[in-house]
Amino acid sequence: RKEVEQDPGPFNVPEGATVAFNCTYSNSASQSFFWYRQDCRKEPKLLMSVYSSGNEDGRFTAQLNRASQYISLLIRDSKLSDSATYLCVVNGDDSSYKLIFGSGTRLLVRP
């Protein structure tokens, strides 16, 4: 089983659409969970951390289900500028600083 697994997409949606990405991770000892965004040939940039209680930042909502080892990201009212690859990221375990990246889900928002 892959350490962090994501649907590669691409998700092709119109502006204004709501889109959801899912991710599963294999190590139940992981303690930190993130969504990063990566534009083509650029560095990963933190979109949001993910907490057990769920958290929201503007149009973005992240959820974590530790029992199922499942992380989600919901983007509402998609903008053209949301087009990017969204990376699901977890840390190695409760003592590890290593980040483990998924392969990413590509989002294309069309006019």
Added chain:
Amino acid sequence: EPEVTQTPSHQVTQMGQEVILRCVPISNHLYFYWYRQILGQKVEFLVSFYNNEISEKSEIFDDQFSVERPDGSNFTLKIRSTKLEDSAMYFCASSVFTVTDTQYFGPGTRLTVL
């Protein structure tokens, strides 16, 4: 807003040559990292560094690789004898301290080995 910076942005080298990639982490951060991303693949962890020591490394980080913090601001990755398969984007990152702290990434150095 403080940023991680990296130089050079692009490095071209011949197979077997040594390269040094440079990074300036965010000034109050204590943990430093190197990751790499081969074109079309996922980002992979190489090494983490704290208090002038390697704290964790991956299987990729073999004897050909080394890291150093030569002064109070720079953090370097050296590849002693480059191979074709070392061609990748190399990202430096830094974080404040704890395991749950966000890691902030630099813009990367694209290494091309010919």
